[in-house]
Amino acid sequence: MQEKSAMMQQIESIPALMKEIDEGLKKTAYRFTNRLGGRTYTKIILTGCGDSYCAALAAKFAFLQFTGMDAEAATVIELARVYERRHLVGNGHHMVVIVSNSGTVSRVIELAKRIRSMGGFVVAVTGNETSGLSQYADAVIKLEIPPFVYAPGVRSYCGCLCALYQMAISLGEYDGTLGSEKAGKIRAEITKLPDRMTSYLADWEIQADTYARKIKNASGYELVGSGSQYASACFGSAKSLETTGKPSIAQNTEDWFHMNFFIRDVYHMAVILIVNEAEGSVSRAEELIGVAEEMGRPLLCITDSEVLKAKEKLLTPGTQYEVLHALVQYLPAAMVFSNIGDMMGEVYFRAGKDHWAACAGGATIVNSKEIVLE
Incomplete structure (x- = not known):
């Protein structure tokens, strides 16, 4: 194995x-x-x-x-x-x-x-x-x-x-x-939460692998969410960049309609929407799913909602407190991009070589000039 x-x-x-x-x-x-x-x-x-x-x-x-x-x-x-x-x-x-x-x-x-x-x-x-x-x-x-x-x-x-x-x-x-x-x-x-997450891991791995195979050749990736799930989207976008090196953007659910909707490469720009049932933006997420799927955009919805309808949906455990979902829902997206990076044969962080050699040893972030303003 x-x-x-x-x-x-x-x-x-x-x-x-x-x-x-x-x-x-x-x-x-x-x-x-x-x-x-x-x-x-x-x-x-x-x-x-x-x-x-x-x-x-x-x-x-x-x-x-x-x-x-x-x-x-x-x-x-x-x-x-x-x-x-x-x-x-x-x-x-x-x-x-x-x-x-x-x-x-x-x-x-x-x-x-x-x-x-x-x-x-x-x-x-x-x-x-x-x-x-x-x-x-x-x-x-x-x-x-x-x-x-x-x-x-x-x-x-x-x-x-x-x-x-x-x-x-x-x-x-x-x-x-x-x-x-x-x-x-x-x-x-x-x-x-850890025990509840453990009971979902095996299913997540299967679904993440299946979806990764569908979008591994995508031209880029959009991670979308609102509230604390926008943070999960940002984290997912970071993992996408670090593993695949392809263009990736995090966007909030509302502004997806104002900006990302107009991306020309409809069939090859994949969308991962992260939403939980208790948050106030569920109705907007439903609208996004409908519009994106009608356009032909590859879309995966990561959610705790049994009733939210999407062609590709990955279920996560619900929690009593809506704000705690951010402790869970970042993981499936990370799984997707871990799999895609492996399928591409990519090395994490481009191995800090060639065009990316400047980041070796963290130089680009730890050696930056400090300017302490009053």
């Missing part, structure tokens, strides 16, 4: 990883809020680069739902180079959460330095407590992700998501938005 690819091995390890890090992250999040010392925060700004930004986009909705704070997800480059002081630190009641597994990316370190110089409050969510990011953070949420076979990051994304969600729950208890009983129920729902 042929050994599964490194990325597929990462994907299959996710339920076990979630179980392994669950208790530790609960305790870490509790210790974090316990050390806030009664200080009040009115706004949380979440950021990161690449996959970490996708995690910030997804978690924004958890902070909006579980806490009394306003929550915003913004790119690191905007926060470091564009935002003014009043938007970053407010009157001292803003919390800036910077997500970076390595903690060594130039731009996140630059941002942490800028926030600290303004007297703001920086939280680093990172796997590296001695990194440049951690050095300039007021608090560190440590990611304990055991080493694994190298591939485009799926385990690191899972770890970041889980950490941010536990942080949101603890902050909700801290500011009184969540009572301890409800917070306990949300945590229990997260704890149950």
Whole structure:
């Protein structure tokens, strides 16, 4: 039997990883809020680069739902180079959460330095407590992700998501938005997810392989979603680029009609739509499915809905809390692109050679010039 690819091995390890890090992250999040010392925060700004930004986009909705704070997800480059002081630190009641597994990316370190110089409050969510990011953070949420076979990051994304969600729950208890009983129920729902995901994995692998064979020769890929599932779409688009190297775009469900609808290569631009039954954009997703299929666009719908109709549909487990779907629905899309990359014989990240040699050792992201604005 042929050994599964490194990325597929990462994907299959996710339920076990979630179980392994669950208790530790609960305790870490509790210790974090316990050390806030009664200080009040009115706004949380979440950021990161690449996959970490996708995690910030997804978690924004958890902070909006579980806490009394306003929550915003913004790119690191905007926060470091564009935002003014009043938007970053407010009157001292803003919390800036910077997500970076390595903690060594130039731009996140630059941002942490800028926030600290303004007297703001920086939280680093990172796997590296001695990194440049951690050095300039007021608090560190440590990611304990055991080493694994190298591939485009799926385990690191899972770890970041889980950490941010536990942080949101603890902050909700801290500011009184969540009572301890409800917070306990949300945590229990997260704890149950790995076993539920495991029961779906075998079917996902079959369906992901089948769909991958249908779209392996596509000219490009669109990942579409709304709310926290737009974050899953962004993550899927990143995995598409890293594995296949083909053009890929993430789009929200509404703007697909305003822009992507007009792509000329109708039969060869594949669409993966990610939607859950409880979200408010389901009716728009139904319209998108109808229009795309009528056009002849290859489309796969990843959803927990039994009633949502699509010619190609991959079912995921539902959850009691709509915002938790982002902890699940990124995986099937990652499976699809893992399979396509294997079928193409592509090497992850183009192996950092030839035209892409500039990225060797992460040089393009860790050696960028830092400019710390006042």
